[in-house]
Amino acid sequence: MTHKAGFVSIIGKPNVGKSTLINELVGAKLSIITAKAQTTRHRILGIVSDENYQVIFSDTPGIIKPKYLLHERMMGSVEQSLQDGDLLLLVIAWEEKQLDEEVLKRLQKNKAPVIGVLNKVDLATSQEDVVARVEALKKEITCLDFVAASAKEKFNTKRIFQLILEHLPESPAFFPKDQLTDRPERFFASEIVREKIFMYLREELPYSCEVEIMEFKEEENIIRIYADIYVLRDSQKIILIGAGGRNLKKIGTEARKDLEAFFNKKVYLEQHVKVRDNWRDDTNYLKSFGYTD
Numbered sequence: 009m010t011h012k013a014g015f016v017s018i019i020g021k022p023n024v025g026k027s028t029l030i031n032e033l034v035g036a037k038l039s040i041i042t043a044k045a046q047t048t049r050h051r052i053l054g055i056v057s058d059e060n061y062q063v064i065f066s067d068t069p070g071i072i073k074p075k076y077l078l079h080e081r082m083m084g085s086v087e088q089s090l091q092d093g094d095l096l097l098l099v100i101a102w103e104e105k106q107l108d109e110e111v112l113k114r115l116q117k118n119k120a121p122v123i124g125v126l127n128k129v130d131l132a133t134s135q136e137d138v139v140a141r142v143e144a145l146k147k148e149i150t151c152l153d154f155v156a157a158s159a160k161e162k163f164n165t166k167r168i169f170q171l172i173l174e175h176l177p178e179s180p181a182f183f184p185k186d187q188l189t190d191r192p193e194r195f196f197a198s199e200i201v202r203e204k205i206f207m208y209l210r211e212e213l214p215y216s217c218e219v220e221i222m223e224f225k226e227e228e229n230i231i232r233i234y235a236d237i238y239v240l241r242d243s244q245k246i247i248l249i250g251a252g253g254r255n256l257k258k259i260g261t262e263a264r265k266d267l268e269a270f271f272n273k274k275v276y277l278e279q280h281v282k283v284r285d286n287w288r289d290d291t292n293y294l295k296s297f298g299y300t301d
């Protein structure tokens with residue numbers, strides 16, 4: 009049997025369920041998921057291999073019009089992912105009533121074959137509505153196929169994987185067969201802390217925060233993680249910490265639980281909050297947080 013391998017990029021507006029779908033297709037929680045838009049900030053590879061194939065999924069940030077340099081870097085990683093993709097998974101959420109202009113703009117530059125996913129169909133009230141919307145999307149967008157799915161309810165996700173395998177190019181593997189991702193442990197540690205910040209803080213605050221792992225020390229029975237959380241202003245530091253340290257404690261407790269599950273080991277987590285005005289527009293800070301141009 010011939011061997012198939014290739015890069016599959018996922019794109020769409022923020023909050024349409026791209027990361028939920030990727031995690032389901034990869035079978036591991038590599039990408040953080042929250043109810044807020046712009047949760048994903050980096051391109052993250054998730055690799056699924058078997059004797060006969062290797063699918064390299066790229067999760068990407070939701071497509072937006074950039075407002076600051078961080079956004080530009082995020083959109084740069086979408087661009088990069090589009091360039092490398094052998095196949096494109098375009099995700100549209102059930103609640104999107106018309107196609108997003110920014111997404112369409114990106115799609116015009118794409119040369120890879122597209123598999124469309126109408127996600128969150130668990131929110132639809134009738135099967136006929138779903139069928140009608142899928143048929144309309146097939147007419148609007150040039151694609152191999154359009155699949156109605158629910159990443160959250162695991163509906164049709166196997167069908168999507170099957171379609172990907174059918175259309176994957178013949179190629180030897182790009183990565184060792186036991187490799188799951190391109191990201192180091194520190195990256196996942198910072199993402200897990202950031203997920204809790206997105207979950208428990210409101211309004212602008214999550215968008216003003218970044219997490220950097222200063223130390224990640226694996227000992228025999230415990231992993232010691234020292235995380236710096238950056239905010240833009242003193243007032244944000246006060247809210248992030250909360251009265252009597254309540255907010256930071258909640259973030260730390262919830263993050264530690266997930267870190268222990270992710271690394272399958274006891275975790276000690278220490279967090280420090282720092283103010284860096286303008287980090288979102290500062291090339292050097294962005295670089296140190298892993299956003300390259």
Ligand SMILES: Nc1nc2c(ncn2[C@@H]2O[C@H](COP(=O)(O)OP(=O)(O)OP(=O)(O)O)[C@@H](O)[C@H]2O)c(=O)[nH]1
Pocket residue numbers: 020021022023024025026027028029040041042043044045046047048049068069070071127128129130131157158159160161
């Ligand atoms: N009802 C429903 N909710 C879903 C489904 N898939 C994802 N969600 C929810 O939608 C929200 C966003 O999911 P994500 O996977 O983070 O979305 P994303 O497209 O990666 O978002 P960004 O990273 O911000 O671009 C979360 O609250 C998910 O639980 C689905 O099939 N049905």
Ligand SMILES: [Mg+2]
Pocket residue numbers: 026027028039040047048068069070
């Ligand atoms: Mg995401």
